Amino acid sequence: MSKVTIATLLKYKQEGKKFASLTAYDASFAKAFDEQGIDVVLVGDSLGMVLQGQDDTLPVTLEDMCYHTRCVRRGISRALLVADLPFMAYATPEQALTNCAKVMQAGAAMVKLEGGHWLMPTVRMLTERGIPVCAHIGLTPQSVHVFGGFKIQGRDEDNAKRILDEAKGFEAAGAQLLVLECIPATLAKAVTEAVQIPVIGIGAGKDTDGQILVMHDVLGISSGYIPKFSKNYLKQTGDIRAAISAYIEEVQQGQFPAAEHTFN
Numbered sequence: 423m424s425k426v427t428i429a430t431l432l433k434y435k436q437e438g439k440k441f442a443s444l445t446a447y448d449a450s451f452a453k454a455f456d457e458q459g460i461d462v463v464l465v466g467d468s469l470g471m472v473l474q475g476q477d478d479t480l481p482v483t484l485e486d487m488c489y490h491t492r493c494v495r496r497g498i499s500r501a502l503l504v505a506d507l508p509f510m511a512y513a514t515p516e517q518a519l520t521n522c523a524k525v526m527q528a529g530a531a532m533v534k535l536e537g538g539h540w541l542m543p544t545v546r547m548l549t550e551r552g553i554p555v556c557a558h559i560g561l562t563p564q565s566v567h568v569f570g571g572f573k574i575q576g577r578d579e580d581n582a583k584r585i586l587d588e589a590k591g592f593e594a595a596g597a598q599l600l601v602l603e604c605i606p607a608t609l610a611k612a613v614t615e616a617v618q619i620p621v622i623g624i625g626a627g628k629d630t631d632g633q634i635l636v637m638h639d640v641l642g643i644s645s646g647y648i649p650k651f652s653k654n655y656l657k658q659t660g661d662i663r664a665a666i667s668a669y670i671e672e673v674q675q676g677q678f679p680a681a682e683h684t685f686n
């Protein structure tokens with residue numbers, strides 16, 4: 423049971439092997455997910471919504487992210503641990519260097535940053551200094567107030583082209599992993615084929631290299647509603663470990679996401 427690294431994910435992509443990821447925020451769930459064979463665990467700033475009960479991810483602090491990253495680190499022996507940088511913690515390259523270092527020292531093996539062309543010099547600076555970066559594009563929840571809600575992105579031609587350009591630009595800047603959130607499946611397929619680095623989708627259809635979901639959605643415990651692109655695996659299994667195992671299996675077999683979880 424060797425550790426998952428960015429090299430493992432790259433090999434999966436080259437071999438056409440699909441892989442599953444989940445968010446986790448504490449040691450106990452992280453350990454259970456790790457033991458079931460999840461390849462990537464993300465300490466997501468979604469914790470602002472699912473743990474703290476906030477309306478969006480903006481109130482999450484660097485201290486919150488470091489605390490949960492330390493907790494999750496202790497639960498993981500195999501999976502790659504990625505941690506989100508919270509809102510405004512990487513607005514300048516200098517802030518990004520200082521704050522990404524803190525998250526890495528809390529136990530992350532890679533940081534995830536939301537943004538576009540403005541963020542590319544920062545990504546270059548981070549990778550050159552030894553901080554691996556996952557770039558997050560499409561629906562970037564930290565920009566929810568710019569979008570005017572959690573809206574599907576890349577539906578018109580101009581925005582689709584921008585998203586494709588951002589993916590290529592982040593790869594050129596040194597990003598080693600990409601997250602695509604809530605974009606049409608055809609666009610996600612084009613992006614995944616246009617870059618050499620592994621691409622993880624959420625609400626981005628079945629053709630990305632990996633999938634990620636928020637653990638509370640997979641376990642049907644999110645307050646309010648479960649987004650269209652998520653699936654409650656606890657309902658069909660009745661057991662947390664069996665639910666996670668079913669999710670991983672369906673992703674690896676290409677059965678999740680189905681058409682009903684996909685935007686066109």
Ligand SMILES: Nc1nc(=O)c2c([nH]1)NC[C@@H]1CN(c3ccc(C(=O)N[C@@H](CCC(=O)O)C(=O)O)cc3)CN21
Pocket residue numbers: 467468471472479561563572573574604635636638639644649650651
């Ligand atoms: N529980 C949970 N699950 C998530 O996937 C998630 C979070 N929280 N918090 C952080 C972000 C926010 N995300 C969201 C939240 C809502 C929609 C949403 O309402 N989507 C609509 C589509 C809207 C449209 O058609 O433009 C949907 O029907 O799912 C999407 C992504 C994804 N992330």
Ligand SMILES: CC(C)C(=O)C(=O)O
Pocket residue numbers: 445464465466467468469506558601603624634635636
């Ligand atoms: C949904 C994933 C991609 C995320 O960024 C989060 O959980 O914060």
Ligand SMILES: [Mg+2]
Pocket residue numbers: 466467468506563
């Ligand atoms: Mg996030």
